[in-house]
Every structure is written in structure tokens, then in C-alpha cells.
Amino acid sequence: MPRIGHALLALALLAIAAPGNADDDVRATHAAARARTRLLREAGRAIFFDPAFSASGKQSCASCHAPQRRYNPPNALDVQPGGPRLRAQGLRAPPTLTYLDRVPPYDNHYHESEDEADNSIDNGPTGGLTWDGRVDTGAAQAEFPLTSPFEMANTQAGIAATIRRARYAATLRDALGARVLDDDATAFAAVAHALAAFESDADEFAPYTSKYDAFLTGHAQLSAQEQRGLALFEDERKGNCAQCHRSQRGLDGTPPAFSDYGLIALAVPRNARIARNRDPAFFDLGACGPERRDKLGDADYCGLFRTPTLRNVALRSTFFHNGKFHDLRDVVAFYLTRDITPARWYAKDAQGKTLPYDDLPAPYHANINRDPPFADQHPGAAPRMTAREVDDVIAFMQTLSDGYLKTNPYRSEPKRSRASQASAATPR
């Protein structure tokens, strides 16, 4: 594989050097760019699986983002261990790395494009990578785990030394220039760049091969239970899940991302198993800090976390930003009864009184989302779904795992104009 990559690059460079007409030049430039991307991806894949980049020597990106689970966490731990002796603990559960190409750059006032939906609506804080949207590019993101003290805990110099020793160092030099690894800062940036190139490989990270994609493109039928689950997922009087976890194609036919990437406060219960939470004065407040630093003390942003995609969610065993839940049934039950039976979800004070929203201090409770399914919940109210309906919604979420089809079914569809797509959209 490396040989083929290098030979292609050499060919592409020859093509650039050779005199020719303008069209040939453009084609050659494109070929060179493709060859460079291929080399970068190859190096990025090798780095992703290489534990040599961690201070412990035992942890790679794949230790927390496991390919066999579509880059979800490999196990059911609330949060993963990290640090030089793998004894440090982070604050959050690793998200899946699939479909990150769909996350828009962070924006305080996000407006969708005309092709996607109604572009006149201010959707509020939206997008950005990580649970609080604090970074915008895969390359910037990769620098965090590489140097975070509770993840791979390495230094810029350590990463640079490791890449120079790696057997695939030549691949990276071929892609980015012979001297790119000479200097620590450019070597570190090259590593991050290669990781980002790997993460942007659509076949690996955005395959759209789930049963639901097969259904949307007419290649499969959903079972009766899955159909019921989809209807409940979309029904505003039932789950209303699709309000945030978008389940329909865009006006231009774009497959649903199962997130609108909005930053929302659901008031997920405090996770007492996270070490930092032993300090009762410590709170992970999402967009207002402490991990994200540009909105520290800005009360409007406290408690907000980015809506995750639900694609491949059934391949996770840990849910929500703090890994508090381990069963999809509990997640759905939380949505249906957060304000009906708060005692089931939140801790109690010394007198045995429930502390509602125990992971968000009272001054920020105004930020908590009260749209359906939370609307009209109060002690004594009836949940919007029966146990059987909850099972149906879970059965539907299980159709969102990739691997049902071999290839992306949207690619073979004829291109549709916006108008014909709107009329052909699946009726709700």
C-alpha cells in the first residue's frame, strides 16, 4: 500500500512538471492533491492506532474511539482512564468519531443553509467539536488528546520524537515535505493534520450504510416495530426526539445527521463516580466552562452540551456527556420522566430531600430545556410513552448502526433538484 501511494505521488509530480495545456495542469493539480490526501490518511491511520504517541506507551486514539464499535468507546466505563500511568480520569465519555464532517463550525447564532431548511431561524449556539463545541477543526481537536494530562499526556517534543522514529515517517514527509518533521512544532502540526485527514475518510467515518439509510433510499423496509419507533421518535406529542436529533433528509436530499448540533441543557444527573465530582463545588458546566474557556462566567451558556448524533448510538454502552447512563432504556426513561419522578434521577440532601438538576447550580436552571418531551411534566403526570413504546423507540435507534449495507446508497441515487426532493420527501 505505501509503495502504491508513493508511486502515485511521484507520477502526479511528474505530471505537474510536464508542460501541457491549462486543462491538463488542473487535472494534474487535482491528482497531486488526491495523492497527498491518500498519503496523509495512510499516515493518519497508522498514528491513530499507535500507542507510542501516549506518555503511558499504552494508549492510542483507538483505546477510547474503537473502530469495531464505529469509533465509540470500547467498553462500558463511564469515562476512560488516561494520563502517564493510565490512572487519571477525564470528565467526559468519548463521543463517536463518525459523521463529524456534519458538525458545523461553532456559532452563537446558527442559521441553516437554504438547501438544508428554513434559513431565517436563529437556532442559537450550535456546532463545534467536543461536547461543548470548543474546537472547530479535526486537526485542532487532535492536539487536545495528544497533550491532555488525563488522556495521552504527551508533549509537543515527545510527539515530534515519536513521529521521527515511526516506520511511517517517510509517508508523512512524502505528503507534506521532506523537512516537515525537522522542527518540533511543524512535526506536531503534521501529526494532527494526518489524523484529521484520516478522520475525514468518508468510507470509514461517514459511510451511511445503516438499515435506516437503506429504508430512506428504498433498499429495505423497516419492521412494524421499527416503523412504530420512528413515528414515536418524530411525533411532537410523544418523543419529539427528531426536533434535535433530525431524522429526515434535508431539502436538497442530504441524509439526516440525527443531530442539529445545537447546544442544549438537558440537566443530566451528576455522575458521582467521576473523581472531580467528589468536590461538591466542582461542576462541568459545558459551554461556560471550565473546559471551554471563552464563555467562563457567561450564565446563558452554563449547562449547555452539544446534541450528539444518534447514528451508531446502539453500539455505545455509555450515554450522555458524563457517561452517567449505560442503557438506552434509562436514557429514554429520563427524557420521559425527568420532571415527573425527579427522585429517580437526582441525588438527595442530608435530610433526604431530592435536589432537582443536581449537576447544575440553581442560578442556571433557567437554561434547562422544557420543550417536549419535557413539556407538561410534573409529579403525578403520566409519561408520554408506555414501556412498549419505549421498546419501539429503542428498536428504531438500533436501525441507525452502520454496516447493514455494503456501500453508501445515496451515492448511486440520481441527483435531485430541491423542488423535486421536497415533494418526494418521506411523509411524516
Ligand code: HEC
Ligand atoms: C482517554 C480517552 C481518549 C483518547 C486516548 C482519545 N480521545 Fe478523543 N475524545 C475523548 C473524549 C472524552 C472526548 C470528548 C471531549 C470533550 O467533550 O471535552 C473526545 C473527543 C474527540 C473528538 C471530538 C468528537 C466530537 O464529537 O466533537 C475527536 C475528533 C477526537 N476525540 C479524536 C481523537 C484522536 C484523533 C485521538 C488520538 C490522537 C483521541 N481522540 C484520543 C477521549 C479520548
Ligand code: HEC
Ligand atoms: C431539545 C433537544 C433534544 C431532544 C428533544 C432530544 N434530545 Fe437526545 N440529546 C440532546 C442533547 C443536548 C444530548 C446530550 C446531553 C448531555 O450529554 O448533556 C442528547 C443525548 C442523547 C443520547 C445520548 C447519546 C450519546 O452519544 O451519549 C441519546 C441516546 C438521546 N439523546 C436520545 C434521544 C431520544 C430517544 C429522544 C426522544 C425521546 C431525544 N434524545 C430527544 C438533545 C435532545
